[in-house]
Amino acid sequence: MSQTGLERQIGHDFKDKSLFNKALTHRSHGSQNNERLEFLGDGVLNFIVATLLYHRFPKLPEGDLSRLRAHLVKESTLCEIAQRLQVGESLKLGEGELKTAGWKRPSVLADAFEAIIGAVFLDAGYEVAESVVARLFASLLDQVDPKAIGKDAKSMLQEHLQGRKIELPEYRVLGIEGEAHCQMFNVECLIPKLHISAKGHGSSRRIAEQEAAKLAYEQILKEKLQ
Numbered sequence: 001m002s003q004t005g006l007e008r009q010i011g012h013d014f015k016d017k018s019l020f021n022k023a024l025t026h027r028s029h030g031s032q033n034n035e036r037l038e039f040l041g042d043g044v045l046n047f048i049v050a051t052l053l054y055h056r057f058p059k060l061p062e063g064d065l066s067r068l069r070a071h072l073v074k075e076s077t078l079c080e081i082a083q084r085l086q087v088g089e090s091l092k093l094g095e096g097e098l099k100t101a102g103w104k105r106p107s108v109l110a111d112a113f114e115a116i117i118g119a120v121f122l123d124a125g126y127e128v129a130e131s132v133v134a135r136l137f138a139s140l141l142d143q144v145d146p147k148a149i150g151k152d153a154k155s156m157l158q159e160h161l162q163g164r165k166i167e168l169p170e171y172r173v174l175g176i177e178g179e180a181h182c183q184m185f186n187v188e189c190l191i192p193k194l195h196i197s198a199k200g201h202g203s204s205r206r207i208a209e210q211e212a213a214k215l216a217y218e219q220i221l222k223e224k225l226q
Contacts, residue, residue: 002090009085011132012120023119024087026108028094034115041118044126048133049073052141060146072140076207078110081136087112100182106203153214157189160220166193169216171209174199189216196220 003020007013014020019037027033049072053065060068071077082088088103091112102108121129151159161168174186185205189198189212196219200211 006085006087006090010116010120011135012124012128014119014123016123019119019123020116021092023115024090024112025092026094026097026102026112028097028102029092030094034112037115037118037122038111039118040121041114041116044121044129045114045117045133046073048130049137051130052134052137053144056141056144057146064146068144068146072137072144075106075110076202077140078113079106081140082109082113085113085136087116100179105182153210153217157213157217157220160217161191166191169213171212173205173208187212189213191216191220194220 003017003024006024007020022032023034023037023041025033027035046069049069050065053060053068053072057065057068087109091103091108093102093108097103097108117129117133120132158168170190170192172188172190174188177184177186182203184201184203185208186199186201187205187208189200189209190196196216198212198215198219200208200213200215202208202211
């Protein structure tokens with residue numbers, strides 16, 4: 001995807017194209033990279049998400065708001081948004097990162113997304129940055145469940161099944177792709193009694209299992225199975 005196409009995806013047309021270019025430049029590519037923008041973007045992103053949560057959940061105490069923010073502003077979530085925007089296709093990487101498919105690595109994508117938010121803030125100010133973040137996080141904010149704060153997908157699925165006296169799910173590794181330093185795990189979550197099978201993938205078995213559990217739990221809720 002071209003940078004112009006990515007700007008449309010993000011929802012901001014940069015006045016200073018050099019800022020956007022720097023946000024997409026990994027440190028492996030040279031000294032003019034996105035590390036400082038990543039630092040700035042991390043702060044801007046945390047503040048904006050905190051503000052959105054503060055207004056959305058007026059009765060939640062500080063501790064719960066902090067946990068919700070941590071849930072939304074974490075590597076896997078930022079990586080998910082970056083993948084949706086196809087940020088990886090526009091990244092400038094050094095030779096080593098190119099050889100190891102660095103444009104797919106969750107940490108690289110998450111850092112680049114933070115750098116983009118930092119660049120938007122510098123290019124157009126807080127209000128525009130807030131608008132961009134609010135739009136990109138809209139679906140995630142709609143799915144936030146304050147009652148599930150601090151619980152991961154596997155825990156929520158297990159509690160749901162135990163409460164209905166249903167046998168706990170089985171997790172199977174379907175395959176492992178990539179070289180040792182850059183592996184992707186494919187895992188299946190099976191709940192035979194409910195005829196549910198969900199597949200997840202991630203850079204570790206734990207992440208893949210969590211993804212599979214999340215999808216299985218969503219199937220249960222969608223089908224309203226008891």
